[in-house]
Amino acid sequence: MHYVRAGTGSEALLLLHGTPKTSYYWYRLIPLLTEHFTIVAPDLRGFGYSDKPPAADGYDSATNVQDVSELMTFLGIDKFHVHGEDRGADFAYALAATCRDRVKSLSFCEMMVSGFGLEETSYWTEENVTAQYRQKGIWCWHLGLFSIPHVPEMLIQGHEHEFWEMFMRQECYNPTAIESTALAHWVSCSMQPGGLRGILETYRAGFTNAAHHRALLKKGGKLHVRTMTIGAPEFFGPLVEESILRLAEKVHRSEIFEECGHSLALEKPERLAQSLTEFMLGDD
Structure with missing residues (x-):
């Protein structure tokens, strides 16, 4: 597992990225946090430079929780805060629900939990298709496509740059937030052997994730950990808080970043850094 470690703060903060991103996604955010946190x-x-094992080895949330929790143990970090965006937020919820004695706070951002609202965003209905233009949410058309075996690989291979540029920039309020250097990195990672398959397998594990999250709720009940949500009008918006409230006793801080899309750490890094610092180190 490839990882970045930075900062000298007494509080540890684990950052979990989304699709098709890597740890490089946080390049604008990390320098704003290193004074206050030890970042992992x-x-x-x-994704990226981490291994891309066969699909049978699992790309589901339970397996990813095991990966990152063991990484933190390997680094000698027992308790930590966690911030996740997109698919990383799905894993961040599962981590908080699995390692309840280790996660000090949860920042669940720009996502809906698998099994608790995410699937409905992919339905082909007039309301969903027009949702973004009416500022009522987003139509996640890609969930079904990415979950089909073999077909998305056939369509994307050879057009990786065009596809991921369209995919990421259409999710932004300001498409120029996706800089060419960063885009080239993510495209090159997706073109590594197993890179595209690894990305898509996280979607093919969607129903497994949903079942796992329902089991976590049944076993441990709702989360009691301090929880923050952030949504963006160009994507999930208020649906983020609505989803996690089905799994958490309370959302202690909820924000909507205006003039922002799905990539919070690229579009609003200063505001995100301030929100994370105030929430995780403050009393709210």
């Missing part, structure tokens, strides 16, 4: 930012399995 891994490339999740299947």
Whole structure:
């Protein structure tokens, strides 16, 4: 597992990225946090420079929780805060629900939990298709496509740059937030042997994740950990808080970043750093 470690703060903060990103996604955010936190930012399995094992080895949330929790143990960090965006937030919820004695606070951002609202965003309905333009949410058309075996690989291979540029920039309020250097890195990672498959397997594990999250709720009940949500009007918006409230006793801080899209750490890094610092180190 490839990871970045930075900062000298007494509080540890684990950052979990989304699709098709890597630990490089946090390049604008990390310098704003190193004064306050010891940052750990891994490339999740299947992404970046981390291993891309066969699908049978699992790309589900339970396996990713095992990966990152063992990484933190390896680094000698027992308790830590966690911030996740997109798919990383799905894993961050599962981590908080599995390692309840280790996660000090949860920042669940720009995602809906698998099994608790995410699947409905992919339904082909008039309301979903027009949701973004009516500022009522987002239509996640890609969930079904990415979960089909073999077909997305056939369509994307040979067009990785065009596809991921379109995919990431259409999620932004300001598409120029996706800089060419960063985009080139993520495209090159997706073109590594197993890179595209690793990305897509996280979607093919969607129903496994949903079942696992329902089991975590049944076993341990709702989360009691301090929880923050952040949504963006260009994507999930208020749906983020609605989803996690089905799994957490309370959302202690909830924000909507105006003039922002799905990539919070690239589009609003200063505001995100301030929110994380105030929430995790403050009393709210």
